[in-house]
Amino acid sequence: MIEQDWVSERFAEHQDRLHAVAYRMLGSTGEAEDAVQEAWLRVSRADTGQVENPGGWLTTVVARVCLNMLEARRTRREESAGALPPEPAASHESIHPTSKAGPEDEALLADSVGVALMVVLDTLTPAERLAFVLHDVFAVSFGEIGAIINRSPAAARQLASRARRRVQGAAGASDAARSAKREIVDAFLAAARGGDFAALLELLDPDAVVGEIRGGDAVAAFFAGRAQAARLALVDGVPAAVWSHLGRPKAVFTFTVNDDKITRIDIDTDPRRLRDLDIVILTAGAKERR
Template identity: 75%
Template sequence: MSEHDWVSARFAEHQRHLQAVAYRMLGSPGEAEDAVQEAWARVSRADTSGVENPGGWLTTVVARVCLNMLEARRARREDTAGALPPEPEAPQERLHPVDGTDPQDEALLADSVGIALMVVLDTLSPAERLAFVLHDVFAVSFPEIGAVLDRSPAAARQLASRARRRVQGAAEAADTSRPAKREIVAAFLAAARDGDFDALLALLDPDAVAVGDLHGAEAVAAFFSGRAKAARLALVDGVPAAVWTHRGTAKALIEFTIDHDRITWIAVDTDPGRLAALDIVFLPTHPKEA
């Protein structure tokens, strides 16, 4: 096998992991894809004779690319301070749990810091963000992180610790609403599966609306009673919802709007294009199982 073929095979082997690293680092599916492509351009030209840990080496390359992109992004923001913000980026491709990662562990991570990451990561410095994501999300050692940042392991540890405190603070601030929605959605799915009409009514707002033409709690409860048997509780783009899959592919998304602990609106989306773009992390049905 030639050196180029070896690099290509190792890159393909670790590509999902590299995409996950880039996505967590950058928070944008499009930028994550760009980072992975740039990493491939670099490693395809690199001398691999001294590479003993391909996965670690590739992660380091992607991390350096992401660090450069974060620093460039920060510089652009400073240059355009006071200007109108850009239009939101259209979603392209979302990532699923990394191969080799326990889905339940990934779900617990997303459930505890998902919103905090969305809110807080952009306020961290590029170095803090890299140290936190690589260590706390992907278990990269501080000596390896220090090598990426050109800093000592102790300095990398301090960066991650500082970032972690800010993320945990945001997670605690969001903790009053997120678990409640997760529990309400889980209870709704359980009641629907069991055909428990009274339990469904208790969870629904009297004026609840569902799937476009169902109005009122009794009509919505009657429709879902005995249904949703194959739907699973999940975080969808960080928000508790339900997903029905077939042979590993999402076929339907059930979204919930909740106000004052009652479900006011339920929507079902079956569009393949939109479903393919979702970041889906399946959760234990009951929080105590987590």
């Protein structure tokens, strides 16, 4: 088998993982696809005679491409908005990744944060982001990570530890925010189903908006006695409501909440957009994924 065929087969074999690495690193499907394409161009021209671990080699190539993209992104931000605030001082505390949780637990932590994770990742330096994502989500060793960023394994561990502390903080804040919003959305649905106008007014901001309907009184009147079939759900990890027919979501209600008051409700019925949403119906004591 000629070398090009070997590279093509190995790349196809690991392509899903490479896309996952690039997406976690960059937070954008389009940029992840660009990174994987650039990685393919690099490996297709590379000498593979010394490659003993194709999966690790390909992951390293993609990670380096993503690191370059993150550094370029950071430079553009600094040029457009001035210097970024200084990075928080590194703690002298050394937190080994297995001291409290293993890689599997860290991966679950990362998944649990969802959108909040992507937000906090954008506050990390490119090296911190790479160290955290590769180690905590994809179980890449600190030795391999250090080689990618030209740091020692100990330095790579410290970068991941610093990033992990921020992510854990974001997870706690995100969980608290989701819990509060879930209670508000659940209360709103109960009040709507029961036609409790007064309870709806308590939950709505006086200037609440739903499409062309404006004002808390008007929104309460619109929903009172309705939403009988709407169910509490997590939509892309955020508390919302979903109306389904024959097991298929037909409408998603998303809520904007400020100061514990609902200020806006958006209703999406576009089948194409609904298909792309990660919907988990919340039931008593269980979760049902759509």
